[in-house]
Amino acid sequence: MKIYKVKVNGKVYEVELEAVDEVKGSVEAKTVSEEAPAKEAASEGANQILAPIAGKVLDIKVKPGEMVRKGQTVAIIEAMKLENEIQSAYSGKVKEVVVSEGADVRNKDVLIVLE
Amino acid sequence: MREIYFESIDSTNTYLKQHYEELEDMCFVRTDYQSAGRGRKSRTWLAEKGESLLFSVLLKDEEVLKRYRELSVLSAYSVLEVLEGYGIGDLMIKWPNDVLVKERKICGILLEGISAESLRCIIIGIGLNVKQESFTGDYLNEPVSMRMILNEEIGMDALKDRIYQKLEDNIRKLKEGYDFYEEISAYDLLKGRKVKALVNDVFKEVSVIGMRSDYSLGIIDDGKELNIKTGEISFHV
Incomplete structure (x- = not known):
């Protein structure tokens, strides 16, 4: 299991990725930290x-x-x-x-x- | 269109500035008399009751507000088009928004905006001389009225409707990306002329190249080519 930080529309999420054998896998993402809007x-x-x-x-x-x-x-x-x-x-x-x-x-x- | 009418009011522009948040885009305020009418830089704009068409239009559409650089000139052009429709000739625009007939001012326009972090609204205030045969107040050019040119009665309601409709049509075209530059340049009074420019209360002679495609005014001052984008310099023919 690896944890990546992904930025989507200005918000930062921590995403846990697990390698799976099948082509289709699943990704669970939770908002762990957010970058505040630039002006704040x-x-x-x-x-x-x-x-x-x-x-x-x-x-x-x-x-x-x-x-x-x-x-x-x-x-x-x-x-x-x-x-x-x-x-x-x-x-x-x-x-x-x-x-x-x-x-x-x-x-x-x-x-x-x-x- | 939402129209608000006052028999008299301090200023139609001021009313819209005070109420813009609760009013809709293209709302229109009209009066027969302003007790505190203003031109730019707090110059007064005076008219006897019922003799001028006095109204202000509120713009709140963000896509239109982005084109704020063009709105001064476009407002004047919209009035000019309607006056042409009444059969008035020799119309020109003195950059950026005075409408003149044979170099006499017939319409003054004051644009005001309100910003809080971003531009929230623009108000187009129009004062069109309709029925006067005499004038009082501060003015830089000798004024004229529609009555003095056409020598006939002008219906205020019909005139108001035509100007509002023309403004609405032109603003919609602006929003759709239309560029009025070529059309408006044909009415550029100052183009190619030597004129007096009032800079910091001092008159100096400059040569005017003409209105640029970004709606600034190109001039030559002391041999240097400049693009004027503010009202700090006023021009006198």
């Missing part, structure tokens, strides 16, 4: 507010030390004259404002870090 795996990733599109930062509405509620608009990014309100997916205190007004950002660039 790294502690720093969960507290970052990222740019959802590439564009120019029109407005940063928070400062370091401020408390932010989940759903609060924290920045506005403009692209092709679409003004995009960035709402925080988390509640927390602003640790760092990484970008400034007028900065060009790419998709997934870090805008703001919460504690």
Whole structure:
């Protein structure tokens, strides 16, 4: 009996395989460990507010030390004259404002870090 | 289509931003009067009651939201097509979404989006001058209305229905992968012209190459070729 780790759709399973003489065999797999979704795996990733599109930062509405509620608009990014309100997916205190007004950002660039 | 009507409201865009989560895709909010109508960068958009067609459309379809770069220009093109249907000529689009008649602005469009980790919705806000013979408020181009051009009464309900239908048709085509670039380029007002560009509150002259296939605007500034993708630079003919 050998144990293999198999990753399926981002989840890791331990699979026990037993060699059998017949062509058809059976495999029993159980979920032993799972890799967390990418955004929760790294502690720093969960507290970052990222740019959802590439564009120019029109407005940063928070400062370091401020408390932010989940759903609060924290920045506005403009692209092709679409003004995009960035709402925080988390509640927390602003640790760092990484970008400034007028900065060009790419998709997934870090805008703001919460504690 | 789900249509919501207010006799007056602060802003149809603001209403959809506040309620987008419970409203359906392509929901449509219309009013006769906005007390806090906005253009880009908090410019005001003012219209006397009942004289402009003022409405906003909510987009939530993920496949459509992925094409956000094209939606500004496509919104303007959709209005332009309807105005052509009313017999208005000399229509052009000043990149990316002002609709002009003989270089006078007849329609302003404000696109706003809401994101939380990803783009959740886009709201297309349209203000079309229909019945005015005079204007107040902030504007960069001298405005004009449908009444001033056609010299006849325009039925607001029929106009609203035609614009909504055209938007719906064009957005469906966009979702199916259609590329409007060739059609829209034919209405590119700035193409091949020397224009004044307002950059950081300073005017400078630039040469416009024209709208690119990715819907950015190609210009030559101080001998350098640039592709403009944001509204930081506004152009004046």
